[in-house]
Amino acid sequence: MGRPLVDTEGVGKHRTVIGTVETVLTPTADRPTRVARVAVFTVFGLNGFLLAMWVVHIPLITDRTGVAKSTLGMFILLMAGAGIVGMRITGPLADRFGSRTLVAAAAIIMSAAAIGPGLATGPISLAIALACFGFGNGALDVSMNTQAVHVERAYGRPIMGAFHALFSGGGLLGSLLGAATLRAGWDLRMTLGSAAIGGVALTFAVLPRLLRDTDTARATERAGDARIPTEAVDDYVARSAEHGSAAMKNAEPDPPLAKHSEPGPPVGKDAESRPSFAEDSPPDSSVAKSTDQREHNRKVLALAAIAFSVLLAEGVAGDWSTLQLREHLGADAATAALAFGAFSVTMTAGRLAADRVSGIFGRVAVVRYGMLLCALGLALIMASPWIPLTLSGWALMGLGLSGSVPQIFTAAGNLGSDKAATDMSRVFSIGYLGLLAGPAVIGWLTAVIPLTTAMAVPLIAVLVCCRYAGVVAPEPTDRLRR
Structure with missing residues (x-):
C-alpha cells in the first residue's frame, strides 16, 4: 500500500510510493535565489564571527578597562537589553522597508561597533561600546532571520538549519583567528578594527545579492508549481487503501484536491432543511474549548x-x-x-x-x-x-x-x-x-x-x-x- 513520505518541515519534497511506482516532485530554486542563499549564509557567518571576536578578547578587555567580573555580568546584561531594543525597532522597520535594507544597516552598525570594546579605557566607555554592539547584534538577528525566511520560502524546502550552522561556523572562525592574533601579539585595537573594516566591506559585497521581499512571492510561485499539498497525498492514499490493492491498480481515483474544495452555500429547500450545527452544538462545548486551551x-x-x-x-x-x-x-x-x-x-x-x-x-x-x-x-x-x-x-x-x-x-x-x-x-x-x-x-x-x-x-x-x-x-x- 502506498504511503506519503514528507520532509521534516512539511514543504518541499513530497513522495508517493505505490507498489514500485514512485513520483518525486522537488521545487528547484532559480539562480537569484541560490545566490541569495549564499549571501545570507555569509551574513549569518559574519554575525557569529563578530560575536566570537568579542568573546575571545574578554580577558584582555577586562584587564584594559579594570572591570570586575561582577560588573562585567551587568555590562553583558546591558548589551543584551540593547539587543532587545534593536530587535523591537528592527521588526516594524523590516516590514516597512524590507529585510534586505535592514540587514545591510544592522550589519554595518554591528561591524562598526565591534571596535568599540577595544577602544574602551574604563567602565563607562566599555558600557557604551557594548550597548552599541548589542543593539547592532539584536537588529541583525531579526533582519537576517527575516531575510532567511524569505529565501527559504523561495526555495520551497527547509534550509534554516544550515543558516544557523553557518552562524556557529562564523563563531568558530572568529575564535580561531582571535586566538591566532593573540598568540601573534597583535594589538587589541588593530584586531577588532580589522574585523570592523572587514565586516563593513563584506556587507556591501553581499547587499546586491540579497532578495528583495517583493521577489519572494514570485520565486515561491515558481517553486510552488512543483509541490503537492500534503493533505491531497494523504487523501489519495487513504482512499486507495479503502478499495484494496487490486482496486488501487485498476480504479481511476478522483482528483485528490476535489475533496478539499469548499461547497457553496445551500439554496432553496436545501437551505431550509439543512440543520444548523452552530445552534445544535452542545452547551458545554465552550468548556471543552477552554480546557483544551489551558492544556495547550x-x-x-x-x-x-x-x-x-x-x-x-x-x-x-x-x-x-x-x-x-x-x-x-x-x-x-x-x-x-x-x-x-x-x-x-x-x-x-x-x-x-x-x-x-x-x-x-x-x-x-x-x-x-x-x-x-x-x-x-x-x-x-x-x-x-x-x-x-x-x-x-x-x-x-x-x-x-x-x-x-x-x-x-x-x-x-x-x-x-x-x-x-x-x-x-x-x-x-x-x-x-x-x-x-x-x-x-x-x-x-x-x-x-x-x-x-x-x-x-x-x-x-x-x-x-x-x-x-x-x-x-x-x-x-x-x-x-x-
Missing part, C-alpha cells in the same frame, strides 16, 4: 521553560568559557580562547547533523541524551585539573546543546494550534531571556563564589531539561512524527 498553554509554557534552560547554558558557554579556563587553570589568553573554539566546532557539527539524527532516533532522544552529554561536559569543566580535559568538556557541552534548540522550536510550531507562530514567539522570547539571564547570573555569583563553582547553575538547568525532555514529543496532530 501548559504545553507552550513547558517548552518555553525547556528553551529557557537550554539557552541559559548556551549563553554561559558563550560569555564565560574563556574566563573559566584562564581563572581555573591559569591558561594564557590565546589558550583560553580555545575553550570557546572547542564549544563552537562541536556546536556547528551537531547542528549540521541534528536533522538526520532526529529523523532516526526522535526529538525526545536528541534532547534527553544531548542534555546528558552537556551535563557530562560541565562536570568535566568543573572537576578537571588539566587544560586538554577541560577543553574536552567544553566540546561535549557544545555537542550536547547543538541539537536541542531545533527540536524545541519544531515542537512549538507543531502543537496542533491554528496560531503556531504565536506559540513559537512565546517559546522564543522566554528562551532568549535564558540566553540573557545565564551569563548575568554567573557574573553576580562570581562576587561570592569561584567562577568554576558557579557552573553548577547551567549543570542543574540541563539536568532539569534531561528529566523533562518528553515535552518535545510529537503531538497526535503533528505531521512530523519523529
Whole structure:
C-alpha cells in the first residue's frame, strides 16, 4: 500500500510510493535565489564571527578597562537589553522597508561597533561600546532571520538549519583567528578594527545579492508549481487503501484536491432543511474549548521553560568559557580562547547533523541524551585539573546543546494550534531571556563564589531539561512524527 513520505518541515519534497511506482516532485530554486542563499549564509557567518571576536578578547578587555567580573555580568546584561531594543525597532522597520535594507544597516552598525570594546579605557566607555554592539547584534538577528525566511520560502524546502550552522561556523572562525592574533601579539585595537573594516566591506559585497521581499512571492510561485499539498497525498492514499490493492491498480481515483474544495452555500429547500450545527452544538462545548486551551498553554509554557534552560547554558558557554579556563587553570589568553573554539566546532557539527539524527532516533532522544552529554561536559569543566580535559568538556557541552534548540522550536510550531507562530514567539522570547539571564547570573555569583563553582547553575538547568525532555514529543496532530 502506498504511503506519503514528507520532509521534516512539511514543504518541499513530497513522495508517493505505490507498489514500485514512485513520483518525486522537488521545487528547484532559480539562480537569484541560490545566490541569495549564499549571501545570507555569509551574513549569518559574519554575525557569529563578530560575536566570537568579542568573546575571545574578554580577558584582555577586562584587564584594559579594570572591570570586575561582577560588573562585567551587568555590562553583558546591558548589551543584551540593547539587543532587545534593536530587535523591537528592527521588526516594524523590516516590514516597512524590507529585510534586505535592514540587514545591510544592522550589519554595518554591528561591524562598526565591534571596535568599540577595544577602544574602551574604563567602565563607562566599555558600557557604551557594548550597548552599541548589542543593539547592532539584536537588529541583525531579526533582519537576517527575516531575510532567511524569505529565501527559504523561495526555495520551497527547509534550509534554516544550515543558516544557523553557518552562524556557529562564523563563531568558530572568529575564535580561531582571535586566538591566532593573540598568540601573534597583535594589538587589541588593530584586531577588532580589522574585523570592523572587514565586516563593513563584506556587507556591501553581499547587499546586491540579497532578495528583495517583493521577489519572494514570485520565486515561491515558481517553486510552488512543483509541490503537492500534503493533505491531497494523504487523501489519495487513504482512499486507495479503502478499495484494496487490486482496486488501487485498476480504479481511476478522483482528483485528490476535489475533496478539499469548499461547497457553496445551500439554496432553496436545501437551505431550509439543512440543520444548523452552530445552534445544535452542545452547551458545554465552550468548556471543552477552554480546557483544551489551558492544556495547550501548559504545553507552550513547558517548552518555553525547556528553551529557557537550554539557552541559559548556551549563553554561559558563550560569555564565560574563556574566563573559566584562564581563572581555573591559569591558561594564557590565546589558550583560553580555545575553550570557546572547542564549544563552537562541536556546536556547528551537531547542528549540521541534528536533522538526520532526529529523523532516526526522535526529538525526545536528541534532547534527553544531548542534555546528558552537556551535563557530562560541565562536570568535566568543573572537576578537571588539566587544560586538554577541560577543553574536552567544553566540546561535549557544545555537542550536547547543538541539537536541542531545533527540536524545541519544531515542537512549538507543531502543537496542533491554528496560531503556531504565536506559540513559537512565546517559546522564543522566554528562551532568549535564558540566553540573557545565564551569563548575568554567573557574573553576580562570581562576587561570592569561584567562577568554576558557579557552573553548577547551567549543570542543574540541563539536568532539569534531561528529566523533562518528553515535552518535545510529537503531538497526535503533528505531521512530523519523529
